[in-house]
Amino acid sequence: MKSAPAAVTPPGVSGERPRSFTTISGRPVERLYTPGDLEGWRYDRDTPDPGDFPYTRGIHPTGYRGKLWTMRQFAGFGTPEETNERYKQLLAAGGTGLSVAFDLPTLMGRDPDHPYSLGEVGKCGVSIASLADMERLFDGIRLGDITTSMTINSPAPMIFAMYLVVAEQQGASWQTLSGTIQNDILKEFIAQKEYIFPPRPSMRLITDIFQFCAKEVPKWNTISVSGYHIREAGATALQELAFTLRDGIEYVQWGVDSGLDVDAFVPRISFFFNAHSDFFEEIAKYRAARKIWARVMRDRFGAKDERSWKLRFHTQTAGVSLTAQQPYNNVVRTALQALAAVLGGTNSLHTNSLDEALALPTAEAATLALRTQQVIASESGVTHIVDPLGGSYFLEKLTLDMESGAQQYFDTIDRMGGMVAAIEQGFPQREIAESAYRFQQAVESKDKIIVGVNGFVDENEAPVPILYIDDRAADAQMTRLHDVRAKRDAGRVAKALDDLRAAARGAENTMYPLLDCVRAYATVGEMCDALREVWGEWEEVPSI
Amino acid sequence: MTRRIRVVIAKPGLDGHDRGAKVIARALRDAGMEVIYTGLRQTPEQIVAAALQEDADVIGLSILSGAHMHICPRLMELIRERKLDDVIVLVGGIIPDVDVPKLHAMGIAGVFLPGRPMQDIVDFINARVGDRAEVR
Numbered sequence: 001m002k003s004a005p006a007a008v009t010p011p012g013v014s015g016e017r018p019r020s021f022t023t024i025s026g027r028p029v030e031r032l033y034t035p036g037d038l039e040g041w042r043y044d045r046d047t048p049d050p051g052d053f054p055y056t057r058g059i060h061p062t063g064y065r066g067k068l069w070t071m072r073q074f075a076g077f078g079t080p081e082e083t084n085e086r087y088k089q090l091l092a093a094g095g096t097g098l099s100v101a102f103d104l105p106t107l108m109g110r111d112p113d114h115p116y117s118l119g120e121v122g123k124c125g126v127s128i129a130s131l132a133d134m135e136r137l138f139d140g141i142r143l144g145d146i147t148t149s150m151t152i153n154s155p156a157p158m159i160f161a162m163y164l165v166v167a168e169q170q171g172a173s174w175q176t177l178s179g180t181i182q183n184d185i186l187k188e189f190i191a192q193k194e195y196i197f198p199p200r201p202s203m204r205l206i207t208d209i210f211q212f213c214a215k216e217v218p219k220w221n222t223i224s225v226s227g228y229h230i231r232e233a234g235a236t237a238l239q240e241l242a243f244t245l246r247d248g249i250e251y252v253q254w255g256v257d258s259g260l261d262v263d264a265f266v267p268r269i270s271f272f273f274n275a276h277s278d279f280f281e282e283i284a285k286y287r288a289a290r291k292i293w294a295r296v297m298r299d300r301f302g303a304k305d306e307r308s309w310k311l312r313f314h315t316q317t318a319g320v321s322l323t324a325q326q327p328y329n330n331v332v333r334t335a336l337q338a339l340a341a342v343l344g345g346t347n348s349l350h351t352n353s354l355d356e357a358l359a360l361p362t363a364e365a366a367t368l369a370l371r372t373q374q375v376i377a378s379e380s381g382v383t384h385i386v387d388p389l390g391g392s393y394f395l396e397k398l399t400l401d402m403e404s405g406a407q408q409y410f411d412t413i414d415r416m417g418g419m420v421a422a423i424e425q426g427f428p429q430r431e432i433a434e435s436a437y438r439f440q441q442a443v444e445s446k447d448k449i450i451v452g453v454n455g456f457v458d459e460n461e462a463p464v465p466i467l468y469i470d471d472r473a474a475d476a477q478m479t480r481l482h483d484v485r486a487k488r489d490a491g492r493v494a495k496a497l498d499d500l501r502a503a504a505r506g507a508e509n510t511m512y513p514l515l516d517c518v519r520a521y522a523t524v525g526e527m528c529d530a531l532r533e534v535w536g537e538w539e540e541v542p543s544i
Numbered sequence: 545m546t547r548r549i550r551v552v553i554a555k556p557g558l559d560g561h562d563r564g565a566k567v568i569a570r571a572l573r574d575a576g577m578e579v580i581y582t583g584l585r586q587t588p589e590q591i592v593a594a595a596l597q598e599d600a601d602v603i604g605l606s607i608l609s610g611a612h613m614h615i616c617p618r619l620m621e622l623i624r625e626r627k628l629d630d631v632i633v634l635v636g637g638i639i640p641d642v643d644v645p646k647l648h649a650m651g652i653a654g655v656f657l658p659g660r661p662m663q664d665i666v667d668f669i670n671a672r673v674g675d676r677a678e679v680r
Contacts, residue, residue, distance in 0.1 A: 104558040104609055116585070119614025120558050193560025193584055233563050320563075324658040357658050359610075359640060433566050440567045444661055453659040466640060469610065542583030544553075544569040 024278035025236035033393035054294035063386030076101030076126035078473035080136040101125035109528030122473030144172030180221035191233035231274035234436020242409035267307035284398035286344030315341035326452035565606035571662035
């Protein structure tokens with residue numbers, strides 16, 4: 001499925017510039033949209049009032065007049081102590097939620113002293129090896145009083161178990177505990193590639209979490225089905241939409257196949273989209289996402305609870321759109337992208353910092369990113385109206401096209417036997433790599449201009465200050481890890497890991513033995529190794 | 545007998561963001577080079593072994609995680625040990641400016657930061673090892 005060729009207006013026609021007019025995804029755009037473009041479109045069926053099925057215009061009748069989106073900024077670096085300090089500052093500044101960034105060894109299920117962890121500990125996020133680190137990460141923070149989002153995927157069950165044990169130590173009830181784990185392994189295989197186990201046992205871990213949470217932690221958001229990373233890897237807006245929603249369908253199907261009632265777990269599934277630079281295309285993407293999900297949940301899965309129909313989503317502005325050149329331009333890009341997310345009705349938003357093409361953000365850059373959201377919320381006036389662009393011929397046409405394009409991808413993937421099968425055949429991976437290459441060619445040929453990179457270049461740029469993370473965190477984490485291993489009850493750890501292996505081989509829910517491993521201070525690396533022994537590791541066949 | 549320039553593109557470290565590595569691999573292939581992509585999470589030992597086995601002229605590393613100051617010294621040490629002195633090593637990715645001279649000092653031939661045109665990398669390789677492509 002290739003995107004359509006660019007519509008090139010012949011030179012001289014109607015005084016238009018002789019160039020192609022396409023979205024950033026390569027979709028041709030006409031000069032003007034009129035009622036003639038909306039043949040078959042009906043207000044009551046396609047875009048009824050906000051709060052009405054299929055929620056194209058929003059899931060809440062009052063939009064942001066009732067409640068603004070959550071401004072949740074992703075943070076984490078170095079040791080648990082350093083990140084704990086940053087969280088306390090954020091909470092003191094009025095934040096009510098946290099969002100944890102983990103380092104690569106943690107994301108890949110490796111302890112800080114593993115050879116693969118060399119040079120990576122604490123660099124891209126906080127290092128968490130055992131319960132001892134999690135206790136320090138949330139020291140002095142009441143988990144019963146806040147919500148926490150944790151960006152963790154393959155080792156999500158281990159990190160979630162640690163969070164639950166810290167909550168237990170603080171006396172917080174699991175029944176009222178709320179937050180989110182990303183826990184979206186399909187997009188890891190498709191795009192971000194932080195996978196450990198093969199797809200099928202990875203899906204089993206996720207259905208174990210669905211089952212466990214339905215009973216033990218009913219207010220927890222068990223998964224955040226993510227298009228963000230798919231887009232960052234080079235997908236078009238349509239591919240982001242289609243692959244993400246099809247991933248969502250795959251999770252629901254596996255949950256239903258594991259014996260759960262659809263309405264018992266789907267209301268706790270949320271989504272996470274990118275906000276890229278092509279303004280109207282992005283807004284259409286969010287509107288189409290709500291519309292498609294509502295219909296699929298009602299018609300394909302027979303969901304009866306309207307909470308299962310309502311797609312809730314977090315948005316992050318497009319990291320990949322930020323440039324190392326003239327980095328202050330990134331503030332402008334981020335503001336426009338954030339505005340698109342707001343006009344698309346996002347429920348939660350992270351705005352990137354201006355220095356993110358260079359390094360992790362400095363505290364000053366991170367504050368400016370948050371202020372960008374506050375300016376949109378407080379000063380622009382766009383929050384007074386629900387779906388203010390609804391009814392625009394262009395936007396409604398884009399929304400309809402997004403919907404039909406996604407349906408074509410669904411049909412292709414269904415024919416392949418579902419998303420797990422499509423991933424095993426490398427289908428979404430190839431589609432995305434193709435789009436990434438095509439976009440890069442458009443930049444090289446200057447068909448697409450990126451200010452400061454291939455147009456409006458400034459040879460005499462002044463550098464911006466950046467955050468430089470040294471190796472002190474790695475040394476501290478190594479010492480902590482050796483200390484934990486020396487002090488814990490080795491027999492209890494070995495027994496807990498044996499029980500975990502046994503559960504993985506059989507059908508018992510893996511969350512219960514994982515909780516025992518965590519309480520015994522088994523490390524993330526040890527728990528993942530136990531499962532690697534049973535399930536093996538996934539290796540992608542390299543292809544270009 | 546004509547021989548094409550042989551390039552090993554590798555992603556060392558734990559990071560899985562392979563968009564850049566794959567785009568560059570395709571650009572070099574489209575420019576007429578023989579490109580071997582190692583895939584993800586290769587150790588310096590594996591990368592050097594691949595370069596040796598493939599008789600590579602160029603090793604291209606894509607690193608975005610901040611681990612370059614650990615990976616590059618080890619890789620250059622192995623290159624010297626294996627006497628692969630005629631292989632040039634290029635690094636692309638997110639590299640703080642202060643590290644660029646350090647990478648050059650340890651023998652990295654080229655450092656390419658975000659936003660550099662693909663054609664610059666093609667031209668750089670042709671200028672450095674293009675003569676090897678003729679006859680051998």
